[in-house]
Amino acid sequence: MSEIKIVDLKANVLEDNDKLAEKTRERLNIEHTFLLNLMSAPGSGKTTTLTRLIETLKDEMKIAVMEADIDSDVDAIRIKEAGAESVQLHTGGMCHLDADMTCQGLDSINSKDYDLVVLENVGNLVCPAEFDTGATKNAMILSVPEGDDKPLKYPLMFQVADVVIINKTDVMPYFDFDLVKAKKNILMRHPGIEIIPVCAKTGEGIDKLADWIRKEVRK
């Protein structure tokens, strides 16, 4: 039997992506631009959290948001109304953003003109966690209705995140969501990670999240 060469396509794709992601981080460092990659499941409140953050921070820093969506531009419009520059990246059915798509987005907005750029990734707890976008830091939102067991089911997402935002805390009384258990599950996946409970709808906790952003932008 002849020897068959096995090509691991996925490993190569990820390796190329990692290289470009590193280059992107170097570029952002030179430009003094902080790029936050914001990930979550669909409907966790990414856009509402962002509009709150923009309202809180827009007088202190220049902000732009890159909205990744398979289709539609409903989010980009909401972001613009909140007072930040906004660009819609249509992924054409792709379930995640990679470093190349992120670079295209950064070029299109002239990233060096901004202190903070937020990449609102595709609503998905699986694929976005696998692809380094080149962002300075990763944030993920876990919303109360999704359940406190999500870190058990989507381990990688919690491992790659630098901060976990627990959103929709106002509806905690109506769900079997145990905040202590949620924190324990998150910390099991990622020891020492920052966890910030917020309610984007009422604005509760947004100040603490804004403080985390301020500290990162000043670095």
Place this chain on the structure above:
Amino acid sequence: MSEIKIVDLKANVLEDNDKLAEKTRERLNIEHTFLLNLMSAPGSGKTTTLTRLIETLKDEMKIAVMEADIDSDVDAIRIKEAGAESVQLHTGGMCHLDADMTCQGLDSINSKDYDLVVLENVGNLVCPAEFDTGATKNAMILSVPEGDDKPLKYPLMFQVADVVIINKTDVMPYFDFDLVKAKKNILMRHPGIEIIPVCAKTGEGIDKLADWIRKEVRK
């Protein structure tokens, strides 16, 4: 310049998958087994809905559930406790199930022994919609906290679904979820599709969903 041959890997993968999916449906037809592919975002209540369905239907038909999860076996244990056969399919980081993985699952449980097999897909509104699993029918759950705009953002999921279950109707008063608007958005993506509002937590509406299943199983 020489002509470069372009190989569309994704199209080939999907074509091969479609063939196997068709074969799987023929096999299930011969076995008189109804396979339901259940999809949703993470935390929409797939497992809770399934445990309610099992409690309602277990004395009328033989039921098995194939639980797809990246990691963990928390869902498979809950299903077993509800009274159905249950197998855990670990996807090894994959964000969806394809026809081949589904076949492996069907073989492992001896699908011909069951009237109803439910495939609980990976919690993800993007990738599972692209891959035909070979299921007889597709169901998707949209839960109230995710918002009534999801059909605008994840069009394919609503196009491939044969029935949309709107779950967590008990928390409707605490969210900006407009049932009329949700139905309109769903029907725009998939005219004439069946929409069944339920509350898996309290059991409300599960009878209507059970009726839909009964009708399909008898076909």
